[in-house]
Amino acid sequence: MPITETNIDPDALTLQIVADFTVPVARLWDAYTDPRQIERFWGPPEWPATFTRHDAFVGGLSKYRMTGPDGSSSAGYWQWTAVDPQRSFEVRDGFAGEDGEPKTEMPSMSMVFEFAETALGSRLTTTTSFDSLEQLEELKSMGMVEGTTAAMGQIDAVLEDLATFAHELPTASQLVGDTQVRVSRVVRGSVEQVWQAHT
Incomplete structure (x- = not known):
């Protein structure tokens, strides 16, 4: 804490x-x-x-x-x-x-x-x-x-550390309730690379 x-x-x-x-x-x-x-x-x-x-x-x-x-x-x-x-x-x-x-x-x-x-x-x-x-x-x-x-x-x-968090984990899901799931994706690289990953 x-x-x-x-x-x-x-x-x-x-x-x-x-x-x-x-x-x-x-x-x-x-x-x-x-x-x-x-x-x-x-x-x-x-x-x-x-x-x-x-x-x-x-x-x-x-x-x-x-x-x-x-x-x-x-x-x-x-x-x-x-x-x-x-x-x-x-x-x-x-x-x-x-x-x-x-x-x-x-x-x-x-x-x-x-x-x-x-x-x-x-x-x-x-x-x-x-x-x-x-x-x-x-x-x-x-x-x-x-x-x-x-x-x-x-x-x-x-x-x-984001590198540790994202290691071999391009997409992650987290159960936050009985009916809710949060999906996260970490993309590392230049702005251009990140933009391309989302298009």
Whole structure:
């Protein structure tokens, strides 16, 4: 489990999670900015995520949907507000409707992801800022801390060396529920080679 600290500050209206990893910052950054990688750990194990859009630039938008074991789903979005490559990024995170559009009547929050080198690899500090104490308490009661902890417990498997992960495994399937299977394909090579593999 990579999480080393979890701090809720009701005065500052923040939830801060610190996690340490034994990989370089660049590898951790890629895991968060590549839609095929982040969807493997953004949702808790029983609520896997699928990203249909994931823009890692200011003004960009990410859209994702988490699907539960009973087939029900919960959609969300990120509005990218700041990006400092391999150092930090900030998004506005909120709930979305079936069409992927933001639900303005539901709470949204600011999330800052800060990446730093450590002696053993890298550290990610995620600080979520809420608009009110009521909002913090509401999302806390919805299981945000437990869900985030469960989701981050999946990161180590994603951070494995891609060469090892892909060795003699051009296509892999993962059972994520009674009626759900995630199919992944890893292609290594130049941009041209990757493009040709998908056409």
